[in-house]
Amino acid sequence: MANSQATMVSTVLEKHGYQLIRQLGKGAYATVWEAYFKTWQTTVAIKVLQKEKAEGRFLTKFLPREIQVWKSLKHPNIINFYQSIETTNRVYIMLELAPGGEVLDTIRLNGACDEEMSGKWFEQLCQGMAYIHSKGMVHR
Missing domain, CATH: 3.30.200.20 (Phosphorylase Kinase; domain 1)
Structure with missing residues (x-):
């Protein structure tokens, strides 16, 4: 800008x-x-x-x-x-x-995350998506 x-x-x-x-x-x-x-x-x-x-x-x-x-x-x-x-x-x-900023930026900076961290992020993603779906909405 x-x-x-x-x-x-x-x-x-x-x-x-x-x-x-x-x-x-x-x-x-x-x-x-x-x-x-x-x-x-x-x-x-x-x-x-x-x-x-x-x-x-x-x-x-x-x-x-x-x-x-x-x-x-x-x-x-x-x-x-x-x-x-x-x-x-x-x-x-x-x-x-x-x-913590964007996940992609963290991965670019630090490389691939370990299985424990990726599992935590995946669980949070699934919980958020399940909530959205429970409201009758979808994420594009």
């Missing part, structure tokens, strides 16, 4: 009590930031979607449905949804920050 865009994102978020810390990742039309939420005194992940880069169908159909589903899920093995903010040019999605 260009410096002027980062400044605009920061300005919008500061109005809502968030302070950007660092960029965690970037995709085709979204950037994920680590931020500090002053109200709760905790760090969160904020996905910032740039509307002009996203497909129209994604913005009108998929994203609203994804946010609605996320709001209804509460499980220890699923990232929590906190809030979303929409402006003319962007959608901000505030999420729980995974304390």
Whole structure:
């Protein structure tokens, strides 16, 4: 994200009590930031979607449905949804920050994990998926 865009994102978020810390990742039309939420005194992940880069169908159909589903899920093995903010040019999605980061990044950094760790991760994945399925939902 260009410096002027980062400044605009920061300005919008500061109005809502968030302070950007660092960029965690970037995709085709979204950037994920680590931020500090002053109200709760905790760090969160904020996905910032740039509307002009996203497909129209994604913005009108998929994203609203994804946010609605996320709001209804509460499980220890699923990232929590906190809030979303929409402006003319962007959608901000505030999420729980995974304390250990992404599994793929951990594997890339440390190599393959041992059987005990992979079993623990697999169990957590299965528990999260079973919960989603119990709510009549599927993961794409």
